[in-house]
Amino acid sequence: MTDVTRRRNAAATRQALLEAARDRFIRLGYEGTTLRDVAADVGVNLALIKRYFSSKEGLFKAAVAATPRFLGRDDGIPGDVHSLADALSHQLSAGAWPEFGEHPVLMLLRAAGDERVDALRGQALLDAALQVLAAAGHSSVDDADDDLLLRAELLVALGVGVAVVRSATGLQPLRDATAGQLSSPLRDVVTALIEPPTNAP
Amino acid sequence: MTDVTRRRNAAATRQALLEAARDRFIRLGYEGTTLRDVAADVGVNLALIKRYFSSKEGLFKAAVAATPRFLGRDDGIPGDVHSLADALSHQLSAGAWPEFGEHPVLMLLRAAGDERVDALRGQALLDAALQVLAAAGHSSVDDADDDLLLRAELLVALGVGVAVVRSATGLQPLRDATAGQLSSPLRDVVTALIEPPTNAP
DNA sequence: CCGCCATGTCAACAAATGATGACTTAGCTG
DNA sequence: CAGCTAAGTCATCATTTGTTGACATGGCGG
Structure with a gap:
């Protein structure tokens, strides 16, 4: 979000958008999350989301893909x-x-x-x-x-x-x-x- | 919903609206429920909702009030x-x-x-x-x-x-x-x- | 029968929101 | 430095949706 190394750096901006979106999706759900808010979180223009993720649905799917599953994490699978x-x-x-x-x-x-x-x-x-x-x-x-x-x-x-x-x-x-x-x-x-x-x- | 006794009967219409709304709120949540859909379920005009419940929030609160709580129902409180x-x-x-x-x-x-x-x-x-x-x-x-x-x-x-x-x-x-x-x-x-x-x- | 009022409809507005194409600018490359 | 391209901005559109005031109408009391 407040990454200094993000001056016209596409990868970093994309990542920041993804994290901001993930945060809002988790807290507010799909409907409750607006693209304008996500863009504002990152301090970037709304239209960039379309460029990087095509649509709101694309952004959501990318966020889902970048999120750990329920018992998944890195803890490894419990043995007993x-x-x-x-x-x-x-x-x-x-x-x-x-x-x-x-x-x-x-x-x-x-x-x-x-x-x-x-x-x-x-x-x-x-x-x-x-x-x-x-x-x-x-x-x-x-x-x-x-x-x-x-x-x-x-x-x-x-x-x-x-x-x-x-x-x-x-x-x-x-x-x-x-x-x-x-x-x-x-x-x-x-x-x-x-x-x-x-x-x- | 398909109550025949509902020809210009305010109480029955109000009740039908309440039930339709409750159904949608439960299935789709607050944001996912649109007043137009609720009105359409009952076969009535959207503006009636305002008359009976003032606003979407009023409709929601009425629906909440008319819905049983978690362990509440009529089963009585379990004793053991x-x-x-x-x-x-x-x-x-x-x-x-x-x-x-x-x-x-x-x-x-x-x-x-x-x-x-x-x-x-x-x-x-x-x-x-x-x-x-x-x-x-x-x-x-x-x-x-x-x-x-x-x-x-x-x-x-x-x-x-x-x-x-x-x-x-x-x-x-x-x-x-x-x-x-x-x-x-x-x-x-x-x-x-x-x-x-x-x-x- | 007739008028009144509750019941209900209609049309339209404003705000929010996702989508989009044209435009601008920074940074690299030669 | 010149210019080209990726990165980003802007203005605008279309749609959805809650809200609202004006209007229509059917049934009941007189």
């Missing part, structure tokens, strides 16, 4: 239920994602009815559920029955819900919960969902 | 953790809310940045969390420590997440999950959150 719970705690803690302001999954969820984005969004959530299953020791989809997949998706839904609730309300203490505070309850949930207490004969 | 889990299973099952199409909580979450709606939304979610606490045997807020409140809010977030994920994606098997299928996992989650397995000394 405990590290999965820890990864969730960190992803859902208050200070996480300082570069986005909100949880990046919100951008996907606030998208317009575009077909390609819909597919991307569904895939991202399914991927997350599969990662949960992997952490539970199931390497392939067919390895798990529908009930287990449903349980994994419920865990993903919990993550989505936390992100949504935090961004939409000031609900305390959830709003400011740290990873440390989330850790204990989330461990309980993960364990209960993926390793039910009394289910084996 | 098991009936709480069952109530959740039913509220979050695929066929629930036939009169809205989606879970009504989505209307609150997709609201514009209006101050009063923000407050309403926060209050609705807090109420839901308090109901969860009540089901856990805590009659007042002060009765519970922050950790327990956080756990209750996580359960509410799970509900919100399920509603959001279902409305935004075709994620299976969550999308079509019945109350029966949700029951077992949700019981595990509720128990784990509200009655942690190994916490007492």
Whole structure:
């Protein structure tokens, strides 16, 4: 945004536009984001967006492509239920994602009815559920029955819900919960969902 | 909408407008809903909305006021953790809310940045969390420590997440999950959150 | 039957917003 | 330095959408 090395530097300007757009898309959704505001954030003329991204939809797709998925990041895939719970705690803690302001999954969820984005969004959530299953020791989809997949998706839904609730309300203490505070309850949930207490004969 | 008894009947027309608006607000959010579409749904002129609700914001607030809260409905407040889990299973099952199409909580979450709606939304979610606490045997807020409140809010977030994920994606098997299928996992989650397995000394 | 008033329609305005082509300027290259 | 091209600006258009005042009309009370 305030990059000094951006004097008639196309790549840097394009990048700045992308970041400004991503920030607004995450906070305000597709409809709520105006191209004029994005251009103003960067201090550049509206028409440049057309040059670099063709249209608002092009800008949105580029922003989506440049945003990490739900359980994706660089943390690597958690190998067991405990590290999965820890990864969730960190992803859902208050200070996480300082570069986005909100949880990046919100951008996907606030998208317009575009077909390609819909597919991307569904895939991202399914991927997350599969990662949960992997952490539970199931390497392939067919390895798990529908009930287990449903349980994994419920865990993903919990993550989505936390992100949504935090961004939409000031609900305390959830709003400011740290990873440390989330850790204990989330461990309980993960364990209960993926390793039910009394289910084996 | 297709009420035959609606020939120059102000009350019925007003009600039809309210229902059409509610449906669109829930599915498409505040920004995504246009007054022209709402009027067209009812088969009435756009200007009538101004007459009955003053403005789009007035229409939205009326729709919010006429929509049940999260754990509110008429089911009554669940008295223990098991009936709480069952109530959740039913509220979050695929066929629930036939009169809205989606879970009504989505209307609150997709609201514009209006101050009063923000407050309403926060209050609705807090109420839901308090109901969860009540089901856990805590009659007042002060009765519970922050950790327990956080756990209750996580359960509410799970509900919100399920509603959001279902409305935004075709994620299976969550999308079509019945109350029966949700029951077992949700019981595990509720128990784990509200009655942690190994916490007492 | 007739007029009145609630009910509803019509046409038009203004603001916001995405899209677009013509124009300008800075910085490199020869 | 001259000039060409990429980078950026400007003014404007078309569309959508909320808002609004003037107008039409149907049913009910007298």
